[in-house]
Amino acid sequence: MEYVNPEGLRLDGRRPMEMRQIRAEIGVVSRADGSASFEMGNTKVIAAVYGPREVQNRSQQINDQALVRCEYSMANFSTGDRRRKNKGDRRSTEISLVIRQTMEACILTHLMPRSQIDIFVQVLQADGGTRSACINAATLALADAGIPMRDLVTSCSAGYLNSTPLLDLNYLEDSAGGPDVTVGILPKLDKVTLLQMDAKLPIDTFETVMQLAVEGCKAVESYIREILLENTKKLEIRRGA
């Protein structure tokens, strides 16, 4: 199948190095301590953060740092064909773990010993790149909750199809069987915190694909900062009024 046509356009009309439209909103779940929604094209996720609060299960308490927990769930209507999935299947457990580890790396857990931070991500629509969208939403939600972090983590995926590196794969491109590189970075510290790839890729191509994904992460970061700034300004106005 042709994923990039001779004019250099992809199935959804994007250019190879073009991201889908991203949109974010802070404070979508009013009862949570922090929450955000994040959209990348047709992928839409909501993240809610509860905490830092008392550890619910005493045996899990860590005496010198905070306990970070994460649960990823997909809505029944999120995918193209309806599937009933039980909670805690392998895929969602794996993604929960990935998100937890990525977020734990940037939260200053040592400042909140004997406490617990819960991150819940809910996929409303899945169209490829849910992993990245979840991490981006979780970052915003953590920032909204005022949890101290080293840096914002942002994530983006890239792939390689028809000998062209492609940024931000959608579901069709993701299921094409080509390599899918998901990268999460701490943009200010310039560090990679998450790197996942399936399928194989020659090393020199990998470098360009990975570089592309990192560029994507940076674009997401500047957008997230804009949203956070806007939100802070709104808070400031409300406080002044």
Add this chain to the structure above:
Amino acid sequence: MVGLSIGEKNFIKGGIAQDMRNDGRKRLTYRPIYVETGVIPQANGSARIKLGPTDVIAGVKAELGKPSQAHPDQGKIYIHVDCSPTAEPSFEGRGGEELSAELTAALEGCLLGGKSGAGAGIDPSSLSIKEGKVCWDLYIDCLVISSGGNLLDALGAAIKAALSNTGIPRVQVREAASSDEQADVDVSDEEFLQFDTSGIPVIVTLIKVGRHYIVDATSEEESLMNSAVSISVNRQGLVCGLTKRGGIGLDPSVILDMISVAKHVSEQLINKLDSEIEAAEKAHEDEP
């Protein structure tokens, strides 16, 4: 769980007794309803309802299926509610399942009618394509994103709005060669049929606190309830379903009184909801 002190509890109870609740509402006033339709492009129909901090999404998916043996001339409708842990940390893992099951059962009772399909909000025979061969299976999936009390009414409203937004593709049946062969169908991707949603009831939950009952309770008020009765009423003012949940027993005469109050409240709610759904549909169509 809501933790309230004795003082706070008395304050809420006192307010209800004086017909002036914490947020300034009267006992029988709903919070403003916010409706958005077409929120899930992958579904045949969807809607999001916000009632104060309560936030739910309903998505409708239609799939071709085989009618059941007992009712070969009817389609099937399934309702399923999921409580996302974003709403409440205690819904994590299997924690939300009990509430999900309770809400699903209540919604089925209020909207789907009896086993024969009689009295259902949506006529299941309208989902039939070819008797005994093919029919539409309607999957109504609801997701609770944020819970701020009165989930059942919000879910009922979301299902009503999602069904108004639903388009079922028109289907042509090609005559199969022999009768026992799999029916051959053409699903159109251009022509869509809309449901008649005027018969779908709304759900009004009355919560009894002290000697009075209130509608659209917040989670603080719900924690004080003696008992809750959910009544689904359609446009004609007919009671389509009734569920009593939680709390201590009720005097039968009180239930009758509650039904008449719910009937009265439902009129306003249906009108409000219908105009909101219409406005949301319009806004959705105007979008490029």
